Amino acid sequence: MFKVLLIEDDASLFTEIKDRLSQWSYLVYGIQDFSQVMKEFADIQPDLVIIDIQLPKFDGFHWCRMIRSHSNVPIIFLSSRDHPTDMVMSMQLGADDFVQKPFHFDVLIAKIQAILRRVYNYSAVQNNLKTWCGAAVDFEKNTVANENGSIELTKNEIYILKLLTERKNQIVSRDEIISSLWDDKRFISDNTLTVNVNRLRKKLDEIGLGAWIETKVGQGYMAIEEDASRV
Structure with missing residues (x-):
């Protein structure tokens, strides 16, 4: 963006x-x-x-x-x-x-x-950027920016956000997220996932996007696209 x-x-x-x-x-x-x-x-x-x-x-x-x-x-x-x-x-x-x-x-x-x-270098930039809820998510720089400002995420946080935004408006199960992170040797526990998602949401709150990461009790998490119907 x-x-x-x-x-x-x-x-x-x-x-x-x-x-x-x-x-x-x-x-x-x-x-x-x-x-x-x-x-x-x-x-x-x-x-x-x-x-x-x-x-x-x-x-x-x-x-x-x-x-x-x-x-x-x-x-x-x-x-x-x-x-x-x-x-x-x-x-x-x-x-x-x-x-x-x-x-x-x-x-x-x-x-x-x-x-x-x-x-x-338009193509190179596009490969590292994703647009979500009007914000630019840069997976190379680990940043999310919109008109309200810019935040920097940890590797774990940007990885979780990547998984969720790749399947916007769809539930991504906790087991799937943990498995992906386990393969990458970043996580080993369910509680660690909860802590990292909470930290991610808190940082996104700084630029008005925290509410767009929803917890689906007993299922997982969902990245809502702006103006999409919440389910």
Whole structure:
């Protein structure tokens, strides 16, 4: 899951773009203080920036220049202005693409995907990532991240989460989990499984996901997919 910083002061447009990109499993962040764009950029560390030209305080060209002085992160400009010099200026400042408003969202998505595919090792990233309840689960880094933050899991915890999310909305028996972990020489007891699941759920609570791991008494555990019917 890639992080997108959307620098757009039009609240309705920001919400619409965020909703559309979220459907494609992108984590979209906005700017809270348009005089502190670089501080928020540093805090978020996005994989891609989408920036409007007309902004409060300083225009998009200014912030593009500032971002480029610190990072090579891909940048897409949005603009309602149709003067060719805007496009030329954005390219000269190091932007990767330019999208004129109004635009079709399919076009924006296609441009985003093309840029990410070119800039990042897309296939390698996808092999290590799984999307669950709007969060990115990274099985290589042992992390789970969403718009509420990021948590780091132990090897045991990420292994349990992997087993459960591979079969979302299905019960995975305690015996099956223990057997898998036993083969991997990590567990030997039923009580140890309970302790580790509780620790996993407590960490997931930090980013609002603890409730999506359900205990099925006498059966096992289930990773619920967001908005799915609970059984």
